[in-house]
Amino acid sequence: MINSIKQRAKKILLRLKTEYPGSKCSLIYQNPHQLLIATILSAQCTDKQVNKTTIQLFAKYRSVNDFANADIEELKQIIKSTGFYNNKAKSIISSMKNISENFSDKFPNNLKDLISLQGVGRKTANVVLGEIFNIPGIVVDTHVKRLSLRMGLVKNTDPGKIESDLMKIIPKENWIELGHLFIDHGRAICSARNPKCPNCFLADNCLKINIP
Ligand code: SF4
Numbered sequence: 001m002i003n004s005i006k007q008r009a010k011k012i013l014l015r016l017k018t019e020y021p022g023s024k025c026s027l028i029y030q031n032p033h034q035l036l037i038a039t040i041l042s043a044q045c046t047d048k049q050v051n052k053t054t055i056q057l058f059a060k061y062r063s064v065n066d067f068a069n070a071d072i073e074e075l076k077q078i079i080k081s082t083g084f085y086n087n088k089a090k091s092i093i094s095s096m097k098n099i100s101e102n103f104s105d106k107f108p109n110n111l112k113d114l115i116s117l118q119g120v121g122r123k124t125a126n127v128v129l130g131e132i133f134n135i136p137g138i139v140v141d142t143h144v145k146r147l148s149l150r151m152g153l154v155k156n157t158d159p160g161k162i163e164s165d166l167m168k169i170i171p172k173e174n175w176i177e178l179g180h181l182f183i184d185h186g187r188a189i190c191s192a193r194n195p196k197c198p199n200c201f202l203a204d205n206c207l208k209i210n211i212p
Contacts, residue, residue, distance in 0.1 A: 006169045008205045009153055013174055015201055016181040020188075023180040025131050028054065032107045032132045033064045033096065036117075039124040040091050042141075045082040053082050064104075067096035091119020109133050122160060130176040138163050138170070139179035143186030150190065152207030 016023075026047040029035040034054070041050045057078050061067045067075075076089045095117035099108065108114045109132075114125035126137030138144070140159040144166075148154045154165040170178055189196050197203055197211055 002169065005153060008151075009169045011205045012151065012153075012202055013170070013178065013181065015205075016185055017177070019201060020181055020184040023177065023184050025127070025180060026183075027051065027127075030058070032128060033067070033099065034058055035131055036095065036120070036124065036128055037067065037092055039127045040088055040095070040119050041079060041082045043088070044084055050082055053079055064096050064100050067092055068100045070096075087119070094118035095120055107132070109135070111137070122163065126163075126179075130179070134176070136172050136175040138166050138175045140166075141179070141183065142192070143183045143190075144179055146192060147182045147186055147190050150195070150206065150209050150211060151202070152209050 025035075027035065027038040027042065028051045029038050037057070038050050038054055041053060060078065061070055061075075070093055072089050072093060075092065076085050079085045079088055079092075082088065098117050103113070108117070109129070111122070111125050111129065114120050114128060115122060122137075123139055123141055126139045129135040129137050130139065140148075140163045145157070145159060145162055148162055148166060149157065153169060154162045156162055156165060166178070167175070185202070186192075189200050190202075195211055197206075197208055200206070
């Protein structure tokens with residue numbers, strides 16, 4: 001059973017790589033703390049809106065210390081358009097304070113340290129580990145969750161379980177790119193509300209779970 005899922009996953013990945021060459025993270029950042037902040041802001045928000053917001057944000061606050069010492073009300077106003085801005089502002093200031101106090105000589109570069117920061121879960125940590133440090137991890141965002149379930153690669157709906165189930169069927173060297181490829185396909189064809197199955201190049205290898 002697991003071997004047939006592995007075979008399907010392999011074919012799916014190969015095809016996605018052909019269709020989306022150069023697939024990569026669409027968040028705009030210049031350094032690790034900017035990527036961490038952009039990823040916190042991307043919860044329940046599009047990367048496009050985050051990138052619009054961070055132009056002003058990263059111009060006003062440049063260093064980790066600038067964010068750690070930011071006035072929370074001013075910060076909230078700038079990030080308001082990304083939604084859930086009260087919690088996001090708290091997470092940004094708290095995580096940057098923690099980095100400034102405990103990781104001033106070296107940005108946290110492992111899962112344990114990253115998820116110890118307020119507002120940083122496995123998804124955000126894996127984005128930073130993959131993008132900044134090239135450490136393999138599977139980013140389970142809303143697209144990866146939806147596509148993995150629809151394709152019948154996983155059965156669990158909990159993101160942590162999806163991550164570990166995918167790790168069992170996807171070779172480690174593909175973990176980082178899997179997130180980018182699934183996100184591209186989710187945006188282009190397999191959208192949440194209107195998956196275009198009749199036109200999808202993955203149809204032969206997809207179980208189309210819960211697609212009417
Ligand atoms: S066949 Fe349908 S459900 Fe499967 S990946 Fe394509 S669009 Fe998504």
